[in-house]
Amino acid sequence: MQFTNLQATIKKMAKYPSAWLLLVQVLSLIIHPILEVTKFHQAIFSCFNVAALALAVWVVNRSPLFNWAAWILAFPAVVLTITYVTTENAQYLLWAQVFESAMYFYTAVGLVMYMFNDNVLTRDELFAAANTFTVLAWGFALAYSVCQQLYPGSITGTLNPDQPRSWVELIFLSFSILSSTGYGDISLVHPIAKVIGTFQMFVGLMYMALIVSRLVTLTAAVRKD
Numbered sequence: 648m649q650f651t652n653l654q655a656t657i658k659k660m661a662k663y664p665s666a667w668l669l670l671v672q673v674l675s676l677i678i679h680p681i682l683e684v685t686k687f688h689q690a691i692f693s694c695f696n697v698a699a700l701a702l703a704v705w706v707v708n709r710s711p712l713f714n715w716a717a718w719i720l721a722f723p724a725v726v727l728t729i730t731y732v733t734t735e736n737a738q739y740l741l742w743a744q745v746f747e748s749a750m751y752f753y754t755a756v757g758l759v760m761y762m763f764n765d766n767v768l769t770r771d772e773l774f775a776a777a778n779t780f781t782v783l784a785w786g787f788a789l790a791y792s793v794c795q796q797l798y799p800g801s802i803t804g805t806l807n808p809d810q811p812r813s814w815v816e817l818i819f820l821s822f823s824i825l826s827s828t829g830y831g832d833i834s835l836v837h838p839i840a841k842v843i844g845t846f847q848m849f850v851g852l853m854y855m856a857l858i859v860s861r862l863v864t865l866t867a868a869v870r871k872d
Contacts, residue, residue, distance in 0.1 A: 665758065665774035668702040672781050675699065680815050696747065697725050703754040720750040741796050744789045751786030755779050762858065768865040776858055783854065787847045788821035794840050801837030825851040
């Protein structure tokens with residue numbers, strides 16, 4: 648009886664992969680500033696990254712995209728992340744974030760295709776809409792992190808302007824630009840960083856124009872029926 652209940656629970660949970668990816672991202676965002684002062688914060692945060700990448704592959708599996716492409720991006724990202732945690736070599740972190748960023752962008756494409764795959768509004772598609780926004784924010788935040796590693800001082804701020812921006816600051820910057828609310832106290836200085844920011848502004852506007860308008864249309868259609 649208990650096994651049947653457990654099986655039913657797992658089956659129900661499997662219906663909402665987007666919700667689980669969203670939950671892991673939100674949890675990592677909450678715990679990162681709390682654990683930042685601890686010795687093993689990078690290792691713990693990397694565990695969340697690995698979990699998020701595994702869930703991202705699961706999300707892509709629900710979309711019309713090619714699954715093998717997701718594994719090509721996710722597998723080296725996981726291996727490089729684990730290697731960085733064990734060796735503390737910054738080069739491994741750089742390449743891990745390159746693959747992670749590409750994986751998140753690929754996941755965002757998969758989520759968009761998943762939402763446009765039919766004309767039926769489901770609960771998981773609502774989670775997917777929110778998840779697309781956070782996945783894009785993570786992808787660009789990782790791109791900013793790679794940029795400031797390649798070009799030190801390319802992203803600055805009012806507090807400790809000569810120091811590289813922390814992950815919390817980069818994710819804040821990413822959400823600010825993607826939502827068109829501005830940079831806040833962080834500025835893009837290097838031309839490459841500004842190009843990334845320009846692309847993110849465009850993607851943020853397209854997200855509002857395409858995804859939100861589609862959800863409104865589908866919601867109106869459901870109410871009519």
